Amino acid sequence: MKDEQKSAPQGIDRTEMFGAREGDEGIIRCDACPVLCRIRPGRSGACDRYANVDGRLIRTDPLVMAQRTRDVGGEMVPFLANEPNWDGNPITGSDVFVTGIGSGTTYPDYKPAPFIVSSDYEGVDTVTVVTEGIFSYCGVKVKIDTDRHIGSETAAVRSKGEHVGHVTTAEYGSQMLSLGGVNHLTGGTKKEGNITCGVMKALCNKQPVELTIDDGSNLVVQAGKAPVIDGIVEQRMRVGCGSATIGIFAQQWHGEADEVVVVDDHITGVLSEHQAGKVLHMPSTGIRMRGRRSTPGRYFQVAEPGSGWGGTDIKDPLEIIEGFDEKVAWPGMRLLMTSTTGEDALYCILDDDLNPAEEDIPHPLQVVVERIGENCEPSLSTVLFMGGAGGSLRAGVTENPVHLTRSVRNRLTRVTMGGAPVYVWPGGGITTMVDVLKMPDDSFGHIPTPAIVAPIEFTLARNDYAELGGHAGHITSLTDVVEEFMDVARRESSHPDNPWPLDRRTV
Ligand code: SF4
Known part of the structure; x- marks a missing residue:
């Protein structure tokens, strides 16, 4: 068990899901992850994601609801704004998608996901299972558009002196880094794990990170920005070899x-x-x-x-x-x-x-x-988060997790992260890859085990959800979720390049 840290703002009340009162001093034990923080009143847990506010366990980041918009004359407006029968209600017609960001995790694994949301999408009764996954098996792939030699293949990449990844196979006009991963998070010293986790979280949250490569360059990389290589801002990606x-x-x-x-x-x-x-x-x-x-x-x-x-x-x-x-x-x-x-x-x-x-x-x-x-x-730096959906993620969806894996494989279930489309790797398991620039800002968190916390949503037809043994008794309607949480939610326009996550035709 770990004692509490700093104070925190208000968000969704998660007392019923993860909070247990301990003793007479108003302490709440958070069991949203294996750290099991004991949080005193007015303080937050070790990850800053949960706080004890007036005796309630509060998820400190707002729940993010994506809102479908479309470009009308250069202005992004609600998707239905030009429809003659639209009543101005932002949730009419499933134009709101509840993302995993700020939703909370499931721990221990058998608990149903924090939100299992039903909505009618174009006549199909649809369910979206919404959670924040705890990823120990995860990494970050960084593509750096440059011809310059930044380091030899397999050379160690370091942050603050700690080994956080390596240079991997160069691609056409780009140098590639593979950062993070379970071996750096858990297989080295505590410091190496914590710094690796910090690097991954910062990169995934679109922040700049300084890295050094053994016998190679100093880099500053940030998703969507030009890389800075040995102090020089890279300008051009070559036309070809x-x-x-x-x-x-x-x-x-x-x-x-x-x-x-x-x-x-x-x-x-x-x-x-x-x-x-x-x-x-x-x-x-x-x-x-x-x-x-x-x-x-x-x-x-x-x-x-x-x-x-x-x-x-x-x-x-x-x-x-x-x-x-x-x-x-x-x-x-x-x-x-x-x-x-x-x-x-x-x-x-x-x-x-x-x-x-x-x-x-x-x-x-x-x-x-x-x-x-x-x-x-x-020249740009591109950051892809890659992670595998493990126990708590899949058990939060269904009591028989392999059914979810098969459903994803059979394209009956669409996987999104923060509402952004993901690439699901072929083969076993549910190993996903997502472009962090397609996700809302500050989508990622961490817990001190250390591991990365990332939003993930599974969307499928309600009858398919029942067939795979889903937690049907925990389904809430989108209308109820929006009504209950809209005041404390952060509303984000869906990225214009993203297919609408409820539309499973684009799986
Ligand atoms: S680290 Fe965060 S999620 Fe884990 S127990 Fe502590 S407050 Fe809860």
Whole structure:
């Protein structure tokens, strides 16, 4: 058991569900998680999510109700606002969705979920089971749009010196981090677990987090914002790898340069040798590149990874050219070198000794270099939360949890998190992945075990709910939930990209 901490504001009364009075001093024991805090009057528990307010156990964050809206002339209005028969009631026609945010958890596992809400959606009697899941098995995937080398694959990622994850497989134009997970939360020291939990919660709540990578970069990442890498705000996500860039722009370079090299840490492209150059009948230039030739005009390992040109460590691109075959190259040959983002470019003409001499980039080539930049998307950090629905989550829905798993698998049950659509991994269990930017702000919390608390909702037809052994006796109508809690709820417009969570046709 753990003693209470700070004071807290008012929210939903959860005394009946999780509160037990202890002794004569007004102490309430919270049993919403295994920590079992003893909370004195006017104080909150170790997670700050429950407080003892005047002898009642109060969930301190407001319940979030998503409201369906649509764009009318650039203004987001209630979904039914333009319907001729709409009476102005915000809950008419199931336009409100009760999310798990602020709803409370279920512990021990067999308790029914905090809200099991029925509503009529387009003539279908629908049930949504609403809860805040406690996730010990969860992690965060971070996609960082950059060519720069931020650290080697598998290198440790740290926060405040603690190991919170690792660099994982790079993707097309992006570096990837895998953070959190049960091994960092529970398998190391208490400090490692707590810092890992804090990093995950902050990232999922769309806050900036500073990270360092062993033998790599310092990063500041925040969902939906440009990454800051070693103090520099990243601007552009590359148009493609070096080979793809050659393919895209070959025709536009043709006639303006005799050779183009697109420098890339992974695949450096050489126009005259590349299939794109061959199709345009470009003559060989006798260029001899560093690195390992994979296929014609495509070179691997021309330099070490780094934060120079195209994610390599080079500052002078001519370093990756070993020379020119004097039987093939010719004085006056025009050479353009560029990076995959167009941020770096160099133009040279070979002198009589076949040495490249730098010149101003001619206008037609400059236009194409700028077009590379124009085709780059803004660099962003993207944060996906990934977690597995375990015991308390599934038992809160049905007495026979495997039925829920099968129902999700058979697409009879739609899973959302904070009203946002999730990707459910194939295979066993209910392992979900969600883009935190599609969720309302401050959707995530934590408990000090440590574990992440995240909203999750299961929506299905009422007859299917009965068939899977759902807690049918605990169903409350949407109207009753809205009437009882609207005053203490936070109303959020549903994200415009999200399908309406009650609409199971879009499962
Ligand atoms: S940590 Fe939070 S949820 Fe867990 S017992 Fe304490 S107050 Fe309740």
